[in-house]
Amino acid sequence: MTDRLEGSAVRHMQIGEVAERTELSIKTIRHYDEVGLVRPSERSAGGFRLYTETDVQRLLVIRRMKPLGFTLDEMRQLLDSLDILDSSRSGEDREEAQAFVTDCHARAEESCRKLRRQVAYAEELTALLADHATTD
Incomplete structure (x- = not known):
């Protein structure tokens, strides 16, 4: 970045x-x-x-993290980790940064799965209600 x-x-x-x-x-x-x-x-x-x-x-990274329930500290740690991975640094810092990014990625994927399920439920309800809704 x-x-x-x-x-x-x-x-x-x-x-x-x-x-x-x-x-x-x-x-x-x-x-x-x-x-x-x-x-x-x-x-x-x-x-x-x-x-x-x-x-x-x-x-934009923060904006994407916020609705997925990440804390401010986690946002800060992810930004720092991304900076480390974008740099030429190596060693333990880089390994820790990579591990944290991997963890955040897994959490984001799980959040996406949950949100897709919630959207599917909302669409099912919308379809059910559409049959009974009046549009006069």
Whole structure:
């Protein structure tokens, strides 16, 4: 998750654009900054938060984890683990990061199975009720 492209400048976005791109509220993005999950890469001369594409991608990881019941600490650990795996680091840190990502992957898959089952039940109920619903 790196923004550095050889020979090109990193584009910075203000929080409103980031909120639009991530479908998170400005308040939520500020909260994630306050708890240290995703800090803006820079601040403008006026003190406004400025975010990079990497910051946006980190926020999207969080947005995907939240409805699956991951805690803020687990979100932080996953982001850190992904950073380690994207780096050239090796050894015990890398092994621990890989194990945590593997665990998160398994949990996400299980959550998907449960959600698919819930959607199937909801569709069954919707079909049942459609036969009895009035549409005058």
